[in-house]
Amino acid sequence: MAGNNLISKAEDFADGVLRQTKHILPHIARLFLVSTFIEDGVRMWFQWGEQRDYMASSWGCGSFLGSLFVFLNLVVQLGASGMVLARKHVKEACFSLFFIIILQTLAYKILFDMKFLARNLSLCGTVCLLLAEVMGAASTMFAGVPTLDDNQSQNYLQLSGRILLIFMFMTLLHFTFSLKDLLVNCVGMGLMLLVAVGYKTKLASMVMVCWLIALNCILNDFWRHRSTSIMWDFKKYDFFQALTVSGGLLLLTAFGPGGVSIDKRKKDF
Numbered sequence: 001m002a003g004n005n006l007i008s009k010a011e012d013f014a015d016g017v018l019r020q021t022k023h024i025l026p027h028i029a030r031l032f033l034v035s036t037f038i039e040d041g042v043r044m045w046f047q048w049g050e051q052r053d054y055m056a057s058s059w060g061c062g063s064f065l066g067s068l069f070v071f072l073n074l075v076v077q078l079g080a081s082g083m084v085l086a087r088k089h090v091k092e093a094c095f096s097l098f099f100i101i102i103l104q105t106l107a108y109k110i111l112f113d114m115k116f117l118a119r120n121l122s123l124c125g126t127v128c129l130l131l132a133e134v135m136g137a138a139s140t141m142f143a144g145v146p147t148l149d150d151n152q153s154q155n156y157l158q159l160s161g162r163i164l165l166i167f168m169f170m171t172l173l174h175f176t177f178s179l180k181d182l183l184v185n186c187v188g189m190g191l192m193l194l195v196a197v198g199y200k201t202k203l204a205s206m207v208m209v210c211w212l213i214a215l216n217c218i219l220n221d222f223w224r225h226r227s228t229s230i231m232w233d234f235k236k237y238d239f240f241q242a243l244t245v246s247g248g249l250l251l252l253t254a255f256g257p258g259g260v261s262i263d264k265r266k267k268d269f
Contacts, residue, residue: 032247169212
């Protein structure tokens with residue numbers, strides 16, 4: 001009984017926060033969501049020669065194709081991020097970001113690194129949630145027009161996004177016998193399960209945002225390293241990837257889990 005009261009109070013608090021931030025939360029979510037693509041696009045500019053030479057030597061494709069790879073990453077990521085933030089042609093921007101994620105997964109041979117693959121899958125999840133939000137906004141604008149297929153697509157995109165998001169958190173779990181790690185793992189896996197099935201989603205995703213941002217600042221404190229250090233580069237990359245997943249969770253917090261969720265079923269019945 002006490003546990004139910006505590007959860008009810010937490011949900012009331014979360015609803016209060018959402019009411020106060022409903023006008024700015026989607027904008028923050030989008031900024032967080034595209035942050036890793038902006039960071040990587042800027043990285044391509046400042047590391048053009050290094051990235052070109054890596055692709056040329058890794059794939060034996062020559063400097064021209066290596067330069068073309070860097071150019072595509074720079075232009076597409078910055079262009080698509082700008083469209084998302086400006087709310088112009090967002091659907092096309094989402095497909096462009098999907099293209100970049102797949103391209104980098106293949107080009108950098110991420111398929112053979114489970115940690116990086118899991119994080120790229122979580123990035124796909126965030127883009128799925130953004131695409132679902134765009135489809136939801138479009139169906140709201142044309143409320144009198146039958147949009148059953150679009151609604152079904154939106155629901156399944158939200159379901160896919162929720163499931164893919166948890167891959168980021170799986171890379172943060174530490175499987176040791178430490179009491180602290182066991183506690184963090186139990187709480188984390190519980191929250192991941194709630195988000196995946198869409199139960200008390202807004203509260204769970206809000207807690208996960210706070211948890212992920214805290215872990216991100218602790219584990220990926222790239223600002224404490226010199227810019228010439230390899231740790232600065234690696235930690236900055238991880239930091240902005242985690243920030244993008246936080247953006248996806250903020251979209252869940254703002255707009256809910258969609259039709260394929262326990263929360264939706266509870267409302268219907």
